[in-house]
Amino acid sequence: MSAHAAPPALQIRNLTKSFQAGRPVLNDINIVVKSGEMVALIGASGSGKSTLLRHIAGFLPADTGSILVFGRTTQADGRVAKNIRELRAEIGFVVQQFNLVSRLSVLTNVLTGLLFWVPLWRSLLGRFSHTERVAALNELAAVGILEQSNQRAGELSGGQQQRAALARTLVQRARIILADEPIASLDPESARHVMEMLAQMNHDRGLTILVSLHQIDFAIRYCPRAIALHDGRVVYDGPSRNLDVAALRAIYGNAATELLTPVRDASMPTTPVRQPIRAAHAAA
């Protein structure tokens, strides 16, 4: 590797965070994601996925440890970087509940992706230029919801809202996308669309993608690499295809069931599969 090698997209060193003393939510996390990778963050609910992603964007300060995005520190030793706004512009953040402003139009929501780049006086007057609007409309077309651009964001379906959120990160010119359970509240069809869109953003635009999922099937299908969290620790980091049922059971025990809920394919008849999640409890 040459001395001028590009820094990794994401470097997390010894990150620890507890909300209550003695009960770490994140416990000595060490992760390196190279630029251009598409990585799944796996874990049952409560394993610390969301908390970790929120730390990367500097929404939460950790207790100890540091996070670097493209070689620049977003936080170190419990202090969020002073230039965090500049760093956030590079980080596209999408979440399960889309976080769009539902009373604003889809176009305006996408234009908020430009807020870091547009001078403050202009954005406060709501004056986005023609070029900026065209750029936003182009990205809306790219994610396939150009028709809806003048509707209120709240009127869109879940899948469409998630696409609008993705369009916002594209307008923002983010280089890394953090997606926190982006498909958890979508129907299978929309979920697949959103995952394919993320894969496409990774493939066509070279964006680095870190996506938290709690369904292992999606991780295996779309992400070559998976990082598994359990009780705030990294318990697996490697090829996602190695995460078979046995591996997951070894890591998560009974909690593995939550990750193995089969992905219902739209082409297949949907048979409700009730997994005995609390089987251990019932027996006790």
Place this chain on the structure above:
Amino acid sequence: MKHAPAAAATQFGATPKRSLMGALGWAALALLLAWSWRGAEIKPGELIAHAGNMSIFARDFFPPDFRDWRIYVDEMLITLHIAVWGTALGVVCAIPCALLSASNLVPRWIYQPVRRVMDACRAINEMVFAMLFIVAVGLGPFAGVLALWIHTTGTLAKLYSEAVEAIDPRPVEGVRGTGAHVLEEILFGVIPQVLPLWISFSLYRFESNVRSASVVGMVGAGGIGVVLYEAIRSFQYAQTAAVLLILIVFVSVIDLLSARIRAVTI
């Protein structure tokens, strides 16, 4: 398991609770009413004893004397102008004050002092402010505008900030995630969420300001209040009746209009 354990049944309200606190609360309310009865010198007997006087007094109001109706309408319009400006200035000042007194936007050491100042603006009645401003800027509608402005700022800042405190924080975080400035977070993340409520509060405040503006006139701050006060003081009850009727018509029309506008904006 056939039966829920007795403890659980009690805990989850199988038997309704007869709390001592509830009974004490009602007793306290009854005591408060009894105590205030004497302070307020409530004498229902007087109403009956002086019924004759009342009916003579009431008869003086009829028929209403509309000879000077042009003056009344002109003065009523001035009252309306006082309310318009008092509300407009109040809205403009209430917006920053509301944002600065919302606990989800600013730290405690900012919102606590700002809230106390707003409390002070609200605690003192418009009428008192009007009397004070008459000393400062002289008799006339401007003193009324200033009085309504201060009071409206205090009231709307509280209502606005309560709306801000009830917003969904997630869209704001969505905007923050783009690297937005804190003012941009407010403009694009907070304001759109609270706007319908803010409009509704402002219109409601305008309605009550029309009523208040007619009262501040009585201390000399211009408008229909001056006319009303003079008519009452000179025992011109027929004219008083005419003024009151005009006041009622104006206030009702404004109430109806603003109800319409509110229905459209939400």
